Amino acid sequence: MSQPHLHILPEAIYPFDARGVAKRFRHAAIFGALDSLQPGETMRFANDHDPLPLLGQIAQRYGDRVTVEYRQRDPGAIVIDFSVR
Numbered sequence: 001m002s003q004p005h006l007h008i009l010p011e012a013i014y015p016f017d018a019r020g021v022a023k024r025f026r027h028a029a030i031f032g033a034l035d036s037l038q039p040g041e042t043m044r045f046a047n048d049h050d051p052l053p054l055l056g057q058i059a060q061r062y063g064d065r066v067t068v069e070y071r072q073r074d075p076g077a078i079v080i081d082f083s084v085r
Contacts, residue, residue, distance in 0.1 A: 013043075014037070014042070014043050015046070016030065016033050016045050018046065034058070034062065037082075039085055040083075042081050043081070043083075044080075044081055048077070048078070051078070064085070066082050067082070067083045068082060
């Protein structure tokens with residue numbers, strides 16, 4: 001029996017804190033999380049640095065299916081919403 005999605009926030013936003021994931025596994029974990037999102041869902045990504053190489057990889061892999069919106073862009077505190085269309 002499958003479990004329904006458990007949304008942390010009512011707007012179908014799932015938090016993903018990359019700071020707790022070992023660096024060698026980060027991108028694979030992020031892609032796995034993005035792959036599991038349904039249209040209309042968002043992953044709220046937190047990190048300690050601006051992940052510019054990752055953003056390029058996301059653009060190549062997903063094209064316009066995933067939108068990127070910075071929620072916070074301060075040194076040491078980056079929050080980005082990745083939303084699936």
